[in-house]
Amino acid sequence: MxxxxxxxxxxxxxxxxxxxxxxxxxxxxxxxxxxxxxxxxxxxxxxxxxxxxxxxxxxxxxxGIEAPQNVKVLSNDLTEINVDNTTTKTVIFTFDIEAGDLVPLGGIQLTLGGDLKSDASGTLTVEIKWGTDTLTSAATTIQSAAARWKWYMEFVIGASSPTAQKLALWFQAIVSSTDFGLRRADISGSHMGNARAAFTQNLLKRITLEVNVKWSVAGASLLFRKDMGILRLLPNPK
Structure with a gap:
C-alpha cells in the first residue's frame, strides 16, 4: 500500500x-x-x-485530500492469558506495527486489564519491549491478600520523528473482593506506577510491541491474568 x-x-x-x-x-x-x-x-x-x-x-x-483523522483500533484482544505456577517470562500482549504506520508523527495507545492473586510471597516484574528496546521494566512485591487484585495499565507511545519516540505509562492494582475495587491510594491494598522513556526505533521498519510479566517464584497462590488488551492507532493531528 x-x-x-x-x-x-x-x-x-x-x-x-x-x-x-x-x-x-x-x-x-x-x-x-x-x-x-x-x-x-x-x-x-x-x-x-x-x-x-x-x-x-x-x-x-x-x-485537497483530507481523509478522516480517526483513531483506529489495531487489536481488540480478549484472549485470557494466565501466568501462574511458573517463573517463565510470559508474553501477555504482542502486536506488529507495520512500517510507516506511525509516520508522520502518529502514535499508539495500549490499554490492558485483568486481575491477579497474591496469597504468597512473590515479586512481579512487568516489562514492555518496543522492537529492540526495553522501554521499561519494573518489579514489585505484591502484598499478600486472600482477595483478588484488579489491575489496569495504559500507555502511549508518540513519535516526534521517524527515528524518535516517547513513552508515558500508568499502572494500578487494587485489592478487592468485588469486581470494582475502589479505595484511597494512601491505604494499604494498592500498587501504582508511572513511567516515561525516550527511544530511537526506526518507524520505517516493522516494529514489534510486546508486554510480558514474570513471577520471581512459582506457586499456585501467585497468578497474573490478562483479560483484555485494546491497541489503538493515534493519527497525526496535523
Missing amino acids: VQEREMADLRVTRLTSRIEALERLVKLGLIGADFESLQLEVQRQKGLLGRLAGDAGIGNVLY
Missing part, C-alpha cells in the same frame, strides 16, 4: 508539472489540444491518491 501511494503521488507530480508547462504554451498560443484530457487524467490520479491515502488513514492537503 505504501509503495502504491508513492507511485500515485509521483504520477500526480509528473502530470501536474506537464500541465504547468502546457498552460504556459496555451497562453503563448502554441498549443490547444490535449490540455483538457490531461487535466482529467490528473483528477483521476488525484482520486486514486485520495483512496490510497484514505486507506492508510492519512490525508494530503497538498492535493
